[in-house]
Amino acid sequence: MTTKPTPLIKDFFDPETWTYTYVVYEREGAPCAIIDSVLNYDPKSGRTSTKSADEVIAFVKAHQLQVDWILETHAHADHLTAAPYLQSHLGGKLVIGDHITHVQEVFKGVFNLDDSFKADGAQFDYLLKEGESLAFGNLSLKALFVPGHTPACMAYEIGDAIFVGDTLFRPDVGTARCDFPGGDAKTLYRSIQKILSYPGQTKLYMCHDYPPNNRPATGVSTVADEKANNIHVHDGVTEAQFVQMRTTRDNTLEMPTLILPSIQVNIRAGHFPEAESNGVSYLKIPLNAL
Numbered sequence: 443m444t445t446k447p448t449p450l451i452k453d454f455f456d457p458e459t460w461t462y463t464y465v466v467y468e469r470e471g472a473p474c475a476i477i478d479s480v481l482n483y484d485p486k487s488g489r490t491s492t493k494s495a496d497e498v499i500a501f502v503k504a505h506q507l508q509v510d511w512i513l514e515t516h517a518h519a520d521h522l523t524a525a526p527y528l529q530s531h532l533g534g535k536l537v538i539g540d541h542i543t544h545v546q547e548v549f550k551g552v553f554n555l556d557d558s559f560k561a562d563g564a565q566f567d568y569l570l571k572e573g574e575s576l577a578f579g580n581l582s583l584k585a586l587f588v589p590g591h592t593p594a595c596m597a598y599e600i601g602d603a604i605f606v607g608d609t610l611f612r613p614d615v616g617t618a619r620c621d622f623p624g625g626d627a628k629t630l631y632r633s634i635q636k637i638l639s640y641p642g643q644t645k646l647y648m649c650h651d652y653p654p655n656n657r658p659a660t661g662v663s664t665v666a667d668e669k670a671n672n673i674h675v676h677d678g679v680t681e682a683q684f685v686q687m688r689t690t691r692d693n694t695l696e697m698p699t700l701i702l703p704s705i706q707v708n709i710r711a712g713h714f715p716e717a718e719s720n721g722v723s724y725l726k727i728p729l730n731a732l
Contacts, residue, residue, distance in 0.1 A: 447601040449581055451647065452501055453661055456480045456494045459521040459700070460650045462661035463498060466581070466600055467507050473579035474507040476534070477598065477605050478515055478649050481524035481712065483703060488725075495524035499531050509534035510578040514708070515607025515649055516595040517545050519622060519701040523712040535567035536711050537576070539585065539596035542569065546709045548623045553706060553726050558716070565711035570596060588637065590630025591618035597637060603645040609633055612663055615652050616674035617684075621692035622701075627685040634675050642666030702727055 447468075454463040459480060467474035480494040502509060509532040512525045516539070525536050546561035563569045570576070572587035586597040591608045598605040608618040609630065617634065620627040637646065644665045651659045669677045675684055698704070706725050707714060714723040 447581065449601045449603060451603065453647075454480075454494065454497055454501075455651075455659055455661070456482070456521070457659075458482065460652050460659070461518075461521050462647070462649055462651065463494065464605060464647060464661075465498060465501060465507070466583075466603075466605075467505070468579050468581050471506040472508070473510045473581075474502065475511040475513060475576075475578050475581075475583060475598075475600070476502075476509060476528060476532075477513045478518070478607070479512065479524040479528055481522040481527060481707075483522050483700060485699060485703065488703075490522070492524065492527055495527050498524075498528065502532055511576055511583070512536050513583075513598060514538040515597065515605065516592045517542060517549075517705060517708040518608075518649075519704050520650070520698040521700060522704050522707045525712040527712070536565075537568045537570055538563070538566050538711070539587065539594050540569035540571050541587070541589065541594035542566070542709070543594075544624060545592055545594045549705050549709055552623065552728060552731060554728070559710075565709075565713060586636065588633035590620055590626055590628075590633045592622060593624035593626075593629075595633070602643070603647055604637060604640065605647045605649075606637060607649045610637060610646060610663075610668060610672070610675075611648055612651055612653070612660065613667055613671035613676075614654055614657075614673060616672060617688065619692050619695055620688055621695070627688040627692075628681060630688070631675070631681045631684045638665055638669050638675075640665050642669070697732060701732075 452465045464477040482491040512534045570585040576583045584599040588595050588597045588609045646663045648661045717723045
């Protein structure tokens with residue numbers, strides 16, 4: 443039985459959006475991958491800043507890493523990606539799952555985007571298919587299609603770890619919502635079971651943590667811990683029970699604070715809309731549409 447390699451993983455936590463960014467690499471000076479970066483955004487002023495991304499850049503440079511891939515697990519609705527900014531400083535290719543085209547098509551309609559926005563994924567450098575692998579140095583990343591939270595979510599298996607995006611959270615937090623356009627609770631349940639079919643010691647790295655009861659934030663769990671203790675989907679919870687719980691819970695949730703700016707930027711691979719004649723880029727706010 444072949445032992446899976448244990449990659450080195452550096453996490454960065456953005457407390458404003460409860461988001462984890464990960465740098466994954468084999469050793470100092472080696473190629474690396476960056477997963478789920480954050481561009482800081484102030485919704486009151488519409489101003490962006492690069493505090494979170496600059497921390498990632500400083501780490502990559504300090505450890506002499508070469509960025510091969512800058513990955514998104516999905517088009518996030520709760521934070522803007524800093525992928526283009528990271529690429530401009532570190533190189534690498536922007537990557538997302540190939541089902542992003544479905545999300546682009548949906549939100550092209552929601553935001554009434556004109557024909558200059560192409561819902562073909564071309565804004566990214568590479569679209570990953572289910573089961574496809576990407577190498578970086580002696581490490582390899584395998585794409586796992588895990589829709590449900592969105593119709594395009596990907597998890598990434600690297601060595602003995604899986605980066606699950608918003609599919610799963612820590613056991614005391616539960617699971618992702620499914621009420622965004624294209625989301626589906628039954629589909630999410632099946633995607634979670636796909637992840638939980640891995641050996642119990644497999645480490646799971648979440649995109650977010652929303653710690654209850656003042657516990658410290660942490661982005662890592664294991665398959666065994668989730669199966670035993672996840673409040674929404676532990677062993678014994680049936681698909682029908684999960685769907686009922688998730689649907690009832692989602693009906694009580696407000697939209698994320700940053701969903702409107704985040705989605706518009708993230709379906710463009712983190713690029714802003716083209717600047718208008720005054721040199722300023724603008725985002726659209728659809729009234730009474732969501």
